[in-house]
Amino acid sequence: MNESKEEVLVWGPMHPSLMQSLEENYCVHPRWEIADFRRWASLHGDAIRVVVTSAVHGADNGRLDQLSNLEAITSFGVGYDALDTTYLAARGIQLSNTPDVLNHSVAETALALMLCVSRRINEAERFVRAGKWQEARFPLGHDLHGKTCGIVGLGKIGKTVAKMVSAFNMSVAYYRPNGPYTDVPYTHYADLQALAAAADYLVVIVPGGAETRHLIDRSVMRALGPTSFLINVARGSVVDESALVAALLESEIGGAALDVFEDEPHVPVELLEMDNVVLLPHIGSGTHETRQAMADLVYANLKSWFEKQTLVTPVTL
Numbered sequence: 001m002n003e004s005k006e007e008v009l010v011w012g013p014m015h016p017s018l019m020q021s022l023e024e025n026y027c028v029h030p031r032w033e034i035a036d037f038r039r040w041a042s043l044h045g046d047a048i049r050v051v052v053t054s055a056v057h058g059a060d061n062g063r064l065d066q067l068s069n070l071e072a073i074t075s076f077g078v079g080y081d082a083l084d085t086t087y088l089a090a091r092g093i094q095l096s097n098t099p100d101v102l103n104h105s106v107a108e109t110a111l112a113l114m115l116c117v118s119r120r121i122n123e124a125e126r127f128v129r130a131g132k133w134q135e136a137r138f139p140l141g142h143d144l145h146g147k148t149c150g151i152v153g154l155g156k157i158g159k160t161v162a163k164m165v166s167a168f169n170m171s172v173a174y175y176r177p178n179g180p181y182t183d184v185p186y187t188h189y190a191d192l193q194a195l196a197a198a199a200d201y202l203v204v205i206v207p208g209g210a211e212t213r214h215l216i217d218r219s220v221m222r223a224l225g226p227t228s229f230l231i232n233v234a235r236g237s238v239v240d241e242s243a244l245v246a247a248l249l250e251s252e253i254g255g256a257a258l259d260v261f262e263d264e265p266h267v268p269v270e271l272l273e274m275d276n277v278v279l280l281p282h283i284g285s286g287t288h289e290t291r292q293a294m295a296d297l298v299y300a301n302l303k304s305w306f307e308k309q310t311l312v313t314p315v316t317l
């Protein structure tokens, strides 16, 4: 029976329903169970036309090189900085991601982080659980309303954040080096430090990769200032993490709320000690509903490639 099924290489463990659909309809090779990839590729590599991976798993060029008939990669997640797009383009390999379906979940995570870091929610909960309420009053937090939310990356998720924080009566400003968008009512800054200086909350939601590496450096943190907060729901690479640790140790910023880190799942130990920092394990899109939608979209891309040689949500490489 398996002979008639297309063979698919799955790079790492995926959402259970996606794994199930893949296993029901294709001959699945789980890469993480392959001990000797070179040997496996010499036997099965030529049969692989499509690889399934995720924003987190990525795929390395060394192994992809051994899949001479690879036509497409369908990736779970909107970001694809874990893949070398120059390499894919050079080989003519198509790529799909899962845009749009996660906009609201990631924006909600950004909002949750803003609320948690400003109202000291996690710290307050630790205070109650530690039995400290009987002995002391919990210190005050800060409002969101009336403040300015600076958005670095006014893409689809950034725009969703902008709408949400507007409903919280915040002013919205954004950074875009090559001029303002004409279709949004928000305040534009071509200069990142100027945006940081104007912002009480700086929300980072640009794509990862070489172009944005350490975009948020110490100078941006200093411009943000001691009463303002940094929120990162983009990629760990966008923020210079050692500069962030230093800025927090020197009280140059008020606090930070982070869903992503430079070397996940490792978090700098200094951050673990800080009460004005909120730390999440990369759960921006991590809801049942959204992950299901992402899984469905990966599957739709894969199916469409095998049936029609087109992708539903292709990335322009």
Ligand code: 8YV
Pocket: 054, 055, 056, 057, 076, 077, 078, 079, 080, 102, 282, 284, 285
């Ligand atoms: C991951 C993400 O896809 O969409 C992205 O770019 O980083 C996440 O949604 C998710 O963690 C599963 O890999």
